Amino acid sequence: VQLQASGGGLVQAGGSVRLSCAASGGTFSRYVMGWFRQAPGKEREFVAATSWSGGNIYYADSVKGRFTISRDNAKNTLYLQMNSLKPEDTGVYYCAASDRYSTFYLGKYDEIGSWGQGTQVTVSS
Numbered sequence: 001v002q003l004q005a006s007g008g009g010l011v012q013a014g015g016s017v018r019l020s021c022a023a024s025g026g027t028f029s030r031y032v033m034g035w036f037r038q039a040p041g042k043e044r045e046f047v048a049a050t051s052w053s054g055g056n057i058y059y060a061d062s063v064k065g066r067f068t069i070s071r072d073n074a075k076n077t078l079y080l081q082m083n084s085l086k087p088e089d090t091g092v093y094y095c096a097a098s099d100r101y102s103t104f105y106l107g108k109y110d111e112i113g114s115w116g117q118g119t120q121v122t123v124s125s
Contacts, residue, residue, distance in 0.1 A: 001026030008119035021095030039091040049104030
């Protein structure tokens with residue numbers, strides 16, 4: 001499956017941004033989907049994941065209560081609604097797909113089969 005992330009931009013602290021990840025070339029509903037981010041000079045880190053139907057959702061502690069991951073299988077699209085943004089949320093955000101539940105929920109990120117190209121989110125203080 002090919003992934004195309006979009007929706008990033010420059011936002012002030014406390015603001016909101018919604019990211020989208022459009023999937024093509026595969027059966028979107030068969031994939032467990034997730035978001036990662038990479039800040040300048042840091043390693044890529046897990047942000048959130050959603051199961052095939054959206055019934056099981058998992059967040060990194062740093063974004064719990066502020067970010068919401070969702071998916072629309074009819075539109076082959078994954079979303080990340082980011083509220084109450086902080087400067088430390090700045091980074092390139094990547095969407096990812098795996099056909100295994102263990103990938104995101106057990107941290108087996110080497111199982112990720114597809115990555116989006118990334119979209120920049122910059123939060124100014």
